[in-house]
Amino acid sequence: MRRIYFDHSGTTPVHPEVAEEMYRFLTGDNFGNPSSINYFGQFVSQAVAEAREKVAEAVGADPGEIVFTSGGTESDNLAIHGVAFTNRSRGNHIITSAVEHHAVLNTVKALGKQGFDITILPVDQYGMVSVEDVAGAVTDKTILITVMHANNEVGTIMPVVEIGKFAREKGIIFHVDAAQSLGKIPVNVDDLGADLLSVSGHKIYGPKGIGALYIRKGTRWKQTLLHGGAQERLRRAGTENIPGIVGLGKAVELAMENRAGENTRLKALRDKLIREVTGRFDQVKLTGHPDLRLPNHASFLFKFIEGESMLLSLDMKGIAASTGSACTSRSLEPSHVLLAMGVPPEEAHGSLRITLGKDNTEEDVDYFLEVIGPVVEKLRVMSPLGVEG
Numbered sequence: 001m002r003r004i005y006f007d008h009s010g011t012t013p014v015h016p017e018v019a020e021e022m023y024r025f026l027t028g029d030n031f032g033n034p035s036s037i038n039y040f041g042q043f044v045s046q047a048v049a050e051a052r053e054k055v056a057e058a059v060g061a062d063p064g065e066i067v068f069t070s071g072g073t074e075s076d077n078l079a080i081h082g083v084a085f086t087n088r089s090r091g092n093h094i095i096t097s098a099v100e101h102h103a104v105l106n107t108v109k110a111l112g113k114q115g116f117d118i119t120i121l122p123v124d125q126y127g128m129v130s131v132e133d134v135a136g137a138v139t140d141k142t143i144l145i146t147v148m149h150a151n152n153e154v155g156t157i158m159p160v161v162e163i164g165k166f167a168r169e170k171g172i173i174f175h176v177d178a179a180q181s182l183g184k185i186p187v188n189v190d191d192l193g194a195d196l197l198s199v200s201g202h203k204i205y206g207p208k209g210i211g212a213l214y215i216r217k218g219t220r221w222k223q224t225l226l227h228g229g230a231q232e233r234l235r236r237a238g239t240e241n242i243p244g245i246v247g248l249g250k251a252v253e254l255a256m257e258n259r260a261g262e263n264t265r266l267k268a269l270r271d272k273l274i275r276e277v278t279g280r281f282d283q284v285k286l287t288g289h290p291d292l293r294l295p296n297h298a299s300f301l302f303k304f305i306e307g308e309s310m311l312l313s314l315d316m317k318g319i320a321a322s323t324g325s326a327c328t329s330r331s332l333e334p335s336h337v338l339l340a341m342g343v344p345p346e347e348a349h350g351s352l353r354i355t356l357g358k359d360n361t362e363e364d365v366d367y368f369l370e371v372i373g374p375v376v377e378k379l380r381v382m383s384p385l386g387v388e389g
């Protein structure tokens with residue numbers, strides 16, 4: 001059966017050149033421990049340095065400001081936890097938005113149970129937080145603002161440049177989760193005014209279980225999570241994941257080479273998808289911002305349909321999509337992102353997310369458009385939710 005993968009915000013296939021690079025460090029003599037000063041260790045240490053340079057260059061940082069982690073989740077935890085406890089004597093207030101990935105939201109909430117005062121800002125109908133709301137929430141105890149660059153469920157790009165500028169003026173540390181934006185839109189730590197920035201490997205055709213955290217030189221941050229060795233200049237204990245690190249370096253390099261071309265190509269496919277889906281069906285709407293959204297991201301709400309049933313029907317036709325976040329898809333709770341955008345809980349179940357990637361073509365989009373019509377028709381007829389009118 002023809003199989004089409006439309007879930008690139010969930011994860012991406014490992015690029016063959018990335019896999020090749022990783023394989024080199026899983027085989028032969030390239031197994032050294034970079035902390036060892038013998039030949040094997042030094043060879044690997046050089047490969048880690050090169051990967052660090054590539055990640056740094058991609059986000060406009062110095063290599064010394066990049067720490068390798070086990071992924072976006074760890075980067076978020078490391079960033080937020082580290083700022084919170086290092087600045088405890090200065091204040092205890094942390095600001096975030098209601099639509100953050102759980103790696104941020106649950107970390108902030110956990111700190112709320114440990115004596116920190118937390119503000120979770122509301123968003124508008126597009127899932128966007130406003131700079132005015134951020135400014136209104138700041139107190140003289142605010143030590144951290146953490147807002148994502150682009151939302152994984154609805155694709156909305158947040159006003160992080162404005163928030164970063166505001167945070168800089170106020171002298172408040174600003175963390176940006178760029179797991180979804182890197183490789184798709186420009187990510188530059190100076191342009192964003194970010195003091196810390198999280199990156200994930202498997203969203204950009206790299207392996208799972210690897211990521212990076214940018215920490216601006218001079219930021220009041222110390223690692224407070226993992227106790228152990230002096231790796232990553234005391235910023236992340238534990239022997240480095242060498243195949244993952246070189247894989248991330250290669251993935252970032254390829255992402256930078258391909259970003260501009262892919263951005264234009266995927267935007268055209270995305271726009272066709274959005275135009276056709278919202279034009280063809282009644283009671284369907286686009287979720288997220290119509291313009292300020294990721295170039296590969298189309299997300300919808302189908303009234304009177306369960307997103308899960310739609311996914312299964314599409315899957316039987318060879319189309320792999322998602323209802324929203326991959327991480328919460330096994331929970332029956334409606335999406336916290338859609339609820340925060342004001343979607344009623346009964347409607348939030350009808351979400352469908354199509355996130356395009358490097359191997360998708362116009363034929364894939366056309367095939368989807370051919371298949372989705374009968375799927376929607378069939379499910380609406382069967383729907384216990386009933387169709388209005």
Ligand SMILES: Cc1ncc(COP(=O)(O)O)c(C=O)c1O
Nearest residue numbers: 071072073101103152179180200
């Ligand atoms: C915005 C965002 N932040 C963080 C993460 C977590 O990254 P990882 O899967 O590498 O832990 C994800 C992954 O879905 C994400 O979309």
